[in-house]
Amino acid sequence: MDAARDYIDAQGFRANVGIVILNGDRRVFLGGRARLRGWQFPQGGVRYGEPVLDALYRELSEEVGLSPAQVALLGQTRGWLRYRLPRQFVRRDSEPRCIGQKQRWFLLRLETSDSALRFDATDQPAEFDRWRWVDWWEAVREVIWFKRRVYARALHELGVHAFPEGLPPYPDWWSDRLQPDRSGAARS
16 A cells, blocks of 8 residues: 555554454464565555545455455454554654554454455555464464554454453463553553
């Protein structure tokens, strides 16, 4: 997506949607970044004047080839979850300067078979070149380090929709820094 068309607020945070796709086994989609080693959930910028739900479904189509009819919207975060980019990732020559992202996260349930997932739905370079289904908390470990706390916060907040009986237990590798405080924010 053309970053110049994305909405960046007065504080320098780029508006973005994050997408957690749940399958029938209550595992989540994790995409392998094309030409890179990293893994992440689908996500993408909100364009100027674009409603957030429109951005969600546009990014869903662009990144994994799914239409709104192929998923069910289960929940979304109450508000924006923010993270700052490490200094080395801030583009100093772009205006307005983006210092991080503010994300609205959505939980979707896949209502069709895995074969509907496609990375060639647009003429843009593919975001992902591989994917897998992982346990609920696994994406927190797999995503690049500076996004881990926002992933933990999103999964904590969205988890009630996927696991009404209670969130899955934390894995052995879970850090206390990822544990949310009473407000739902991950500890710094």
